[in-house]
Each structure stands twice: as structure tokens, then as C-alpha cells.
Amino acid sequence: MKNLVIIPTYNEKENIEKMIHKVFSLEEVFHLLIVDDGSPDGTGAIVKGLQAQYPDRLHIEEREGKLGLGTAYLHGFRWGLERGYEHLIEMDADFSHNPDDLVRLLDACRNGADLAIGSRYVKGGKVANWDRKRLLLSYFASWYVRTILWIKIKDTTAGFKCYNRKVLEKINFDAVTFKGYAFQICMKYAALKHGFKVVEVPITFIDREFGTSKMSTSIFKEAIFGVWKMRRLKL
Numbered sequence: 515m516k517n518l519v520i521i522p523t524y525n526e527k528e529n530i531e532k533m534i535h536k537v538f539s540l541e542e543v544f545h546l547l548i549v550d551d552g553s554p555d556g557t558g559a560i561v562k563g564l565q566a567q568y569p570d571r572l573h574i575e576e577r578e579g580k581l582g583l584g585t586a587y588l589h590g591f592r593w594g595l596e597r598g599y600e601h602l603i604e605m606d607a608d609f610s611h612n613p614d615d616l617v618r619l620l621d622a623c624r625n626g627a628d629l630a631i632g633s634r635y636v637k638g639g640k641v642a643n644w645d646r647k648r649l650l651l652s653y654f655a656s657w658y659v660r661t662i663l664w665i666k667i668k669d670t671t672a673g674f675k676c677y678n679r680k681v682l683e684k685i686n687f688d689a690v691t692f693k694g695y696a697f698q699i700c701m702k703y704a705a706l707k708h709g710f711k712v713v714e715v716p717i718t719f720i721d722r723e724f725g726t727s728k729m730s731t732s733i734f735k736e737a738i739f740g741v742w743k744m745r746r747l748k749l
Contacts, residue, residue: 517620518599520547522586525555526607534564534572536613544603544616547593548574549586583673584697588690591682603676611674615717619676628681628710631667631702632674638716639669655695655737662741663703668714670702671695671737677705684708689747694732696740704749 519537523530530548537544546568550558561574575593577586587604594602601623605611615632622630633639635656641649652671659670675698685704692700705712 516597516599517542517544517601517603518547518590518594518597519544519603519605519616520549520587520590520594521605521607522583522590523548523550523553523557523561523607524580525553526557527553527555527560529607529609530557531560531564533607533609533613534561534568537616538568538571540613540616542617542620543571545571545599546573547590548572548607549577549590550574551577551580551582551586582693584690584693587697588687591677591687595679595682600679601676602679602682603674605674610720612717612720615674615715616676618715618717619674622713622715623676623678626711627676627713628678629702629705629712630676631669631672631712631714632717632719633667633669633672633714634717634719635668636714636716639714640716640718641721642718643721658738659699659741663699663744665703665706667702667706667712670699673698674717674719675701678710681705681708681710684710686749689749692736692740695737696744699737699741700744700747700749703744707749 534546537546548561558576565572575589591602601620619630619632634641656670690700
């Protein structure tokens with residue numbers, strides 16, 4: 515049973531080498547796919563330089579231009595499904611998601627979950643290094659999504675997730691056109707609509723120390739208005 519961690523990157527040279535070494539230091543065997551959107555800072559070159567050290571486990575797909583988080587994950591899902599991976603995991607490159615939690619998400623899927631979410635807002639979950647304004651905004655966003663889509667997931671915008679391959683095989687990727695937080699919301703909503711079991715696993719989310727956040731006004735607006743569109747999509 516193979517496990518694939520998919521990490522989209524754009525200008526993550528301060529983080530990517532440390533992240534790769536950390537993931538491969540875990541006792542559980544994971545493969546890594548880096549989907550790099552032509553990072554001008556040389557992120558892709560760093561990854562390729564490490565492939566000889568981790569043959570058959572470290573992979574990179576390079577795309578031209580900054581095409582968005584959602585399309586990067588969909589690219590990674592298709593790549594992983596074609597190669598027979600059983601569990602496919604989304605994770606950020608900036609250590610806001612603790613690689614040690616990979617095993618906990620994987621165990622949740624091995625023990626009955628079809629989709630395991632690393633959640634900040636269930637009992638035991640935490641957020642570190644956020645100011646009050648940002649924390650309240652995130653709480654409000656999840657409440658808003660739950661209200662519009664009638665779902666019970668506490669951390670609707672979470673981006674640290676482990677899928678059983680059968681979930682991804684069922685979802686209509688062509689209908690998922692969102693790029694940012696809306697993508698994360700839509701994939702959870704699609705899993706629930708298809709009747710899959712979704713479990714939230716408490717994690718501590720730590721704000722990035724190095725690099726620049728990819729958050730923007732357009733990404734925020736896409737999430738706010740996108741949830742209404744999701745209700746009509748054939749996912």
C-alpha cells in the first residue's frame with residue numbers, strides 16, 4: 515500500500531529541502547510529489563538536486579507559471595491515481611502543517627475514515643502565531659461555509675488532508691475549478707455528497723516562519739462567493 519504526499523510549491527526555497535528530509539525521516543514510508551509552478555527562486559532545482567538521494571520516492575512535476583493551488587493538487591491527484599497510490603495527502607511546504615502528523619492522518623484513514631482532515635477547530639486542535647483578527651476571520655469563514663453548505667465539518671478551509679483513493683476516483687475533477695480556499699472547501703463538500711466518511715483529526719497549525727503567504731483578496735473572494743456555486747455543481 516503506497517502513500518503519496520503532494521506538496522505544491524511557488525518560491526519555497528527556504529523550506530522545501532528541510533521538508534523533504536523531514537518527511538523521509540519518518541518511520542512510515544511516504545513518497546513525495548512536488549508540484550512546482552515555475553518558482554523563480556530555484557525551488558524546482560533544489561528538489562531535482564535531492565532526487566538522487568531519494569530515488570523512486572521523490573518526484574517533481576514542473577508547470578509553467580503560477581497556476582494556483584487547486585490545479586496543482588488536481589494535477590497531483592491524477593498523477594498519483596495513475597500510479598496506484600492508495601492514500602494521497604495534501605500538505606503545505608512551509609511547516610504550517612507538522613510532518614509528524616502525517617502518520618496520524620494516515621492512521622485515521624486506515625481505521626475507517628475515507629477522508630481525514632487535519633483540523634484546527636475540533637477538540638485538541640490549535641492555532642499558533644496568529645493574531646486575534648486572523649483567527650476570528652478563519653472561524654467566521656468556517657461558520658459561513660457550514661451555514662451555506664449544511665455540513666458539520668469544523669475546519670472547512672483546512673488544507674492538510676489524507677484521502678483514500680476511492681474518494682478521489684469518485685469526485686468529478688472537471689467540476690472543481692477553484693484555486694484557493696474554495697478548492698479545499700469544495701473537495702470536502704464533494705466527499706460528503708458522495709457519502710464518504712470524513713473525520714477531523716486535531717492538529718496544531720503553526721504560521722509559516724520563512725517565505726511569503728500566498729493568500730490574496732481574490733482567493734478570499736473566490737471562497738466567499740464560491741460556496742454558493744458549489745451547491746449547483748455536479749461533483
